[in-house]
Amino acid sequence: MSLISILKKKNNKILFTTPSHGGKFCIFHKFYQWYKSDISEVDAYDPQKGLNEAEKKASVIYGTKYTKFLTNGSTSGIIAAILASGGKKILIWNNSHPCHKNGCKLAGAEIIEYNLQLDEEWGVYKAITAEEVQTLIQNTGADTIIITTPSYEGFAANVKEISEVCKKHNVTFIADEAHGALYPFSDRLPESAVKHADFTVQSLHKTAGGLNPTALLHSNSINPTEALAIISTTSPSYPMLATIEANINYLNSSRGRKALEKLINNIESLNIPRGGDDITKILIKKAGISGYDLSETLFNKYGIEDERTNNISTMLLCGIGTDTNNLNKLKKALNNLGF
Numbered sequence: 001m002s003l004i005s006i007l008k009k010k011n012n013k014i015l016f017t018t019p020s021h022g023g024k025f026c027i028f029h030k031f032y033q034w035y036k037s038d039i040s041e042v043d044a045y046d047p048q049k050g051l052n053e054a055e056k057k058a059s060v061i062y063g064t065k066y067t068k069f070l071t072n073g074s075t076s077g078i079i080a081a082i083l084a085s086g087g088k089k090i091l092i093w094n095n096s097h098p099c100h101k102n103g104c105k106l107a108g109a110e111i112i113e114y115n116l117q118l119d120e121e122w123g124v125y126k127a128i129t130a131e132e133v134q135t136l137i138q139n140t141g142a143d144t145i146i147i148t149t150p151s152y153e154g155f156a157a158n159v160k161e162i163s164e165v166c167k168k169h170n171v172t173f174i175a176d177e178a179h180g181a182l183y184p185f186s187d188r189l190p191e192s193a194v195k196h197a198d199f200t201v202q203s204l205h206k207t208a209g210g211l212n213p214t215a216l217l218h219s220n221s222i223n224p225t226e227a228l229a230i231i232s233t234t235s236p237s238y239p240m241l242a243t244i245e246a247n248i249n250y251l252n253s254s255r256g257r258k259a260l261e262k263l264i265n266n267i268e269s270l271n272i273p274r275g276g277d278d279i280t281k282i283l284i285k286k287a288g289i290s291g292y293d294l295s296e297t298l299f300n301k302y303g304i305e306d307e308r309t310n311n312i313s314t315m316l317l318c319g320i321g322t323d324t325n326n327l328n329k330l331k332k333a334l335n336n337l338g339f
């Protein structure tokens with residue numbers, strides 16, 4: 001039985017167990033439904049069994065060896081991947097998310113930092129190439145490399161080529177795909193690392209419609225369950241885990257895939273010059289004004305807030321939940337600004 005079905009089940013046992021709110025006592029009424037399905041590993045429900053089944057089903061959907069549901073973001077997935085990999089000499093980007101360094105520190109691994117080239121045209125970092133990975137491995141003798149792909153602004157690495165280089169040199173490839181959780185569900189987006197890397201981490205909450213901080217850890221290498229247990233609570237939130245199951249079911253359904261196609265079509269129809277490899281991250285710039293000024297104008301004059309800005313360009317992040325009306329408003333604003 002799936003985790004979702006287990007949480008829907010009516011329980012006829014009297015529970016003298018945690019959580020002691022018993023699904024009835026609720027501090028903030030808006031969350032009443034949440035309380036109702038907030039259960040522990042009691043025999044009356046056995047949610048762990050449902051979770052195991054849901055994760056197995058997810059691994060079939062993604063074509064991975066293991067897929068684990070995370071309720072502490074990609075942050076926990078990266079740290080668990082590092083611990084599971086057993087890496088002792090780890091290459092990390094010197095501008096990567098802090099969890100990369102923190103994971104290495106926890107693992108007691110030697111950290112070797114690498115630089116990425118700056119894309120002068122857009123003011124953002126370029127994706128690492130397979131040739132650069134090969135050189136880094138050969139020059140350092142590292143046993144593990146963590147690659148952020150796509151970047152925040154949507155520059156994606158060739159994960160297939162990189163995995164081939166890593167395999168050739170017996171190096172563990174950890175892909176931080178926090179910003180690419182939609183990639184497995186459309187050929188019009190960059191290729192996902194889930195089938196190529198040893199470990200791939202994706203934030204469902206960033207682009208794929210998940211609640212903060214739901215995420216996934218995929219492995220084609222060893223089972224990361226033990227490593228995850230080191231950094232996880234023994235009292236997981238089953239309602240939150242069930243949202244992950246529902247989220248994946250939706251993304252994989254024809255309804256979800258159609259919604260993603262529609263999103264991509266809508267962004268395409270904005271018909272504006274964009275940067276990067278990922279259409280859902282609308283990276284724009286305007287000659288004569290800085291990215292910061294463009295960002296401020298969008299915010300102050302049109303009430304539109306971007307996700308990230310640099311001196312040259314501004315990025316407006318879209319995801320499966322992006323509203324078509326809001327995209328139309330963005331189109332109007334950009335037309336007014338002469339895009």
Ligand SMILES: Cc1ncc(COP(=O)(O)O)c(C=O)c1O
Nearest residue numbers: 072073074075097148176178203
């Ligand atoms: C590239 C990258 N990796 C990892 C993370 C951590 O993700 P989460 O917030 O899901 O823990 C972030 C968050 O911003 C990120 O940008």
